Amino acid sequence: xxxxxxxxxxxxxxxxxxxxxxxxxxxxxxxxxxxxxxxxxxxxxxxxxxxxxxxxxxxxxxxxxxxxxxxxxxxxxxxxxxxxxxxxxxxxxxxxxxxxxxxxxxxxxxxxxxxxxxxxxxxxxxxxxxxxxxxxxxxxxxxxxxxxxxxxxxxxxxxxxxxxxxxxxxxxxxxxxxxxxxxxxxxxxxxxxxxxxxxxxxxxxxxxxxxxxxxxxxxxxxxxxxxxxxxxxxxxxxxxxxxxxxxxxxxxxxxxxxxxxxxxxxxxxxxxx
Amino acid sequence: xxxxxxxxxxxxxxxxxxxxxxxxxxxxxxxxxxxxxxxxxxxxxxxxxxxxxxxxxxxxxxxxxxxxxxxxxxxxxxxxxxxxxxxxxxxxxxxxxxxxxxxxxxxxxxxxxxxxxxxxxxxxxxxxxxxxxxxxxxxxxxxxxxxxxxxxxxxxxxxxxxxxxxxxxxxxxxxxxxxxxxxxxxxxxxxxxxxxxxxxxxxxxxxxxxxxxxxxxxxxxxxxxxxxxxxxxxxxxxxxxxxxxxxxxxxxxxxxxxxxxxxxxxxxxxxxxxxxxxxxxxxxxxxxxxxxxxxxxxxxxxxx
Numbered sequence: 001x002x003x004x005x006x007x008x009x010x011x012x013x014x015x016x017x018x019x020x021x022x023x024x025x026x027x028x029x030x031x032x033x034x035x036x037x038x039x040x041x042x043x044x045x046x047x048x049x050x051x052x053x054x055x056x057x058x059x060x061x062x063x064x065x066x067x068x069x070x071x072x073x074x075x076x077x078x079x080x081x082x083x084x085x086x087x088x089x090x091x092x093x094x095x096x097x098x099x100x101x102x103x104x105x106x107x108x109x110x111x112x113x114x115x116x117x118x119x120x121x122x123x124x125x126x127x128x129x130x131x132x133x134x135x136x137x138x139x140x141x142x143x144x145x146x147x148x149x150x151x152x153x154x155x156x157x158x159x160x161x162x163x164x165x166x167x168x169x170x171x172x173x174x175x176x177x178x179x180x181x182x183x184x185x186x187x188x189x190x191x192x193x194x195x196x197x198x199x200x201x202x203x204x205x206x207x208x209x210x211x212x213x214x215x216x217x218x219x220x221x222x223x224x225x226x227x228x229x230x231x232x233x234x235x236x237x238x239x240x241x242x243x244x245x246x247x248x249x250x251x252x253x254x255x256x257x258x259x260x261x262x263x264x265x266x267x268x269x270x271x272x273x
Numbered sequence: 274x275x276x277x278x279x280x281x282x283x284x285x286x287x288x289x290x291x292x293x294x295x296x297x298x299x300x301x302x303x304x305x306x307x308x309x310x311x312x313x314x315x316x317x318x319x320x321x322x323x324x325x326x327x328x329x330x331x332x333x334x335x336x337x338x339x340x341x342x343x344x345x346x347x348x349x350x351x352x353x354x355x356x357x358x359x360x361x362x363x364x365x366x367x368x369x370x371x372x373x374x375x376x377x378x379x380x381x382x383x384x385x386x387x388x389x390x391x392x393x394x395x396x397x398x399x400x401x402x403x404x405x406x407x408x409x410x411x412x413x414x415x416x417x418x419x420x421x422x423x424x425x426x427x428x429x430x431x432x433x434x435x436x437x438x439x440x441x442x443x444x445x446x447x448x449x450x451x452x453x454x455x456x457x458x459x460x461x462x463x464x465x466x467x468x469x470x471x472x473x474x475x476x477x478x479x480x481x482x483x484x485x486x487x488x489x490x491x492x493x494x495x496x497x498x499x500x501x502x503x504x505x506x507x508x509x510x511x512x513x514x515x516x517x518x519x520x521x522x523x524x525x526x527x528x529x530x531x532x533x534x535x536x537x538x539x540x541x542x543x544x545x546x547x548x549x550x551x552x553x554x555x556x557x558x559x560x561x562x563x564x565x566x567x568x569x570x571x572x573x574x575x576x577x
Contacts, residue, residue, distance in 0.1 A: 012356050013318055015288030015297025016566070024288025024297065045285055048536070070390050076348065080285050080536075100390055107391070112382050113348050115429040115510050150393055210393055236321065236356070266288075 001140075001163045001272045002032040003191070007046015008264040010170070010197050010211065010233035011073055018239040023266025025049075026073040027169065027233060029193065033160035037138030039064035041156065041167055046266065047077030055082040064137055067095040068169060069153035070104045079108055079116060089124035096152045098128035145185040147171040148178035149210040157185045163272040164188065166226070169195040169233045172209070173216025179223070186224040190272045193264065194220060196231035199246060214250050221259055228272075232264045274442040274572040276491060277303040280319020281564040283449070283497050283511070283533035284349050291539035296566025298322060299349040300448055300533065302493065306439040306574070309417045311339040314435065314446055319566065320353035327359050335364025337401075340416050343371035344448045345432035346382045355386055355394065365401035372423070372431040373407050380405055408433070411481070424485045426450035427478065428510040431460045436485050440574035444491040445526075448533055452516055453478045455507035486524035490572040493564065494520065496531035499538075499546060514550040521559055529554075530570070531563040 007025035015024035026044025040050065043065055054063065063083050068074055083089045095101040105126065111117040119126065131154060134143040143157040148171055155168040166186035171194070173179055186192050197211035211233065221229035231250065234243055247263040254261060280286070280298035287297045299317030313320070331337040337359055344350055359365050371379045380403070387396035408414065410433065413422045418440070423433040427450045434447035451458060453475050457466050466474045486492050497511035514531050521529040531550060534543050547563040554561050562570075 009288075012321060012352070013286040013288060013297070014321075015282075015286055015292070015318075016322075017293045019288060020290050020293055024286075045287060048285065048287065052537075071393065072352070072386070072391050075391075076285075076352070079348070104390065107385065107388075111430055112346050113351075113385075115347060117429060151390060237325070 001034065001158070001160045001165060003165065003270045003272060004030040004032075005046075005264050005266055005268045006030060006050045007044045007077070008232055008234060008266055009044075010195075010235060012236050013045045014236035018241075021240040021265070022234060022243050022263060025266060026076060028077060029167065031140070031158060031165070033138055033140040034162045035139040035160075037140065039066060039137050039140070041066045042068055042074040043077040043081055044073050044075070045077045045080070048080045051080070051082035051084075055086060061088055062090045062092065065091060065093050066131075066142070066156065067093060067101065068155070068167075069149060069151050070095070070100060071151070071170070075104055075108065078105070079114055083124055084126065085123040087123040090127060091124050092127045092129055094129045094131050096131060096154060098130045101128050143185060145181055146178075147182065148175050155182055155185065157189070163190045165191045165193065165272055166224070167193045168220070169193065170210050171195045171212055173212040173220055179220055183220055183224040186220070186226060189224065189226040191228045191230060191270065192221050192224060192226040193230045193232050195233045196246065197233050197235045202235070214246055215253070218250055218253055218259075218261075222254065222257060226259070228260045228262065230262050230264045230270075274439045274444065274574055275305045275569055276444050276493070276572065277305070277569040278319075278564045278566060279303060279323040280315070280317045280353070281532055281534055281566055282349075282536055283495070284536050286318035286349070286352075287536040289539070291541075294540040294565065295534055295543050295563065297536075298566055299352065300344075301353060302446060304437055304444065306418065309419060309439065312342065312416065312419060312437065313339055314342045315344055315350045315448065316341065316354040316357060317349050317351070318353045321356040324356070324358040332359035332365055333362060335362050337362070337365040339367055341367055341369045342421070342435050343369055343379060344434070344446070345428065345430055346379070347430075347449075350448070351383065351386065354383060355392060360399045360401045360403070363400035366404065367401055368404040368406060370406050370408050370421075372410070372425070372433050378405070422485060424481055425459050427453050427457065427459050427462070429458050434482075434485065436489065441576045442572035442574045443489040444493065444572060445486045445489045446493045447482070447495055448493070449510055450495050450512055451510045452507055452512065458508060458510060482520060483524045486520060486526055489524065489526045491528045491530055491570060492517070492521050492524070492526040493530045493532045495533045496546060496563075497533050497535050499542070500549075514546050515553060518550050518553055518561070522554070522557065526559065528560040528562065528570070531561070534563070
């Protein structure tokens, strides 16, 4: 499986010289299975870059977009996701509830917030699929798991026959039941992409906000015995140097373990095998 | 008067390696004058960064006060408010000035950003006092020593541009506006065209913009499209840099600040846009710049 990070920043885009190495755009991750089929998780502003690539040349006219949840930072790129304006294209939105996904789309495009003045003015066909249990996209098997984030939020175990990836954002580590569910589903994954918005001292101030600190991500990765952990969903106030330190610190904590730790970076393509 | 740019990008904030010189945050401008409350135009993603500079004075003691001019409520102009730190401190007081929207009033629009489905922090956790004032185009009003006048721009919904004067200094901010010759898309404009005829409406609208900009020290103006890009997109609600230049020249403005850079434009594209505008303005006294995040422009308040 191949993974491309288009947006890795949490909460709100934070562009600027101090975030340009890891990237300042809100979440969007593209997955490509071994058969070449693709899907996308979340459409923060990172989805703008992806949309531009998807509409250059003759690509697929059908996009599968899985939404972890409907917080703005995970959907705000949709009004600027190029395929959605192209007649003949089809964008299929998968989420916990088709009803709330529809109402989120209505709100994104409504005239007080958007010059598009309504979803009826989109060129592409937008379809809604409800995620009720495990499902298949081409060769890829996707298993949803409920995370701990206030509103219903899904993590995904993704298998393509060659490799296994678990995508877990937004999630507040610490609740035993929730973490156990995540660990169970992520067990043995080649890669775990995990919320790491805060350092531990910061987390103590932001407990209950629905995000994890470095140690919580490490604990879930170790408990699930995954091979690699990608820190993800950085706080908008964190500079590249902050993320460097967070990564160093995480690596030092698991120096005697098998676990490899990396920090997700906009533009990074990972081959997971 | 000091005008500071915290966000200069239009449509949406975007971080890229090739746009860090001009900056990727969406619109937010701060206007300061000696002895006056801070005045803020727009709450795009730039207001988060601005807010982080306020967190060691009266705004963390719950004694801060500021006035906010709302141009309009498209995402790129409001998405920063939930991340504007001073709004979370009890005792601070913010007064928002905006046009009424037919669909919903400003408090509801801002509250909509905090719906549980979409944002983890409820609206009522913004502990600061928020006061909402509706303003009418072409009605001059005072905010302390500032004199403000708004005009409706040519952009979907109701979008206001503002002239802000302090002593002898004046800045005009038109963040989003389209060519009136191509399209008449502001709320109520279709009806006005019907009532007074297209040509008469266009003449009146253009004259209103010129009147409001007349003699200003600084005109901050939408320059979203390159000249070759706007063809076929005239109805997208934006201008080119040369449209902005024509207005600045017609109104005898001193300094034109190109603003609302398109998100897909890299720094060298903005450089080229600026160079083109400067060469088109050559021979006159008009100064032309392109807004950069962090830039501050001092306007002389005493012209003697």
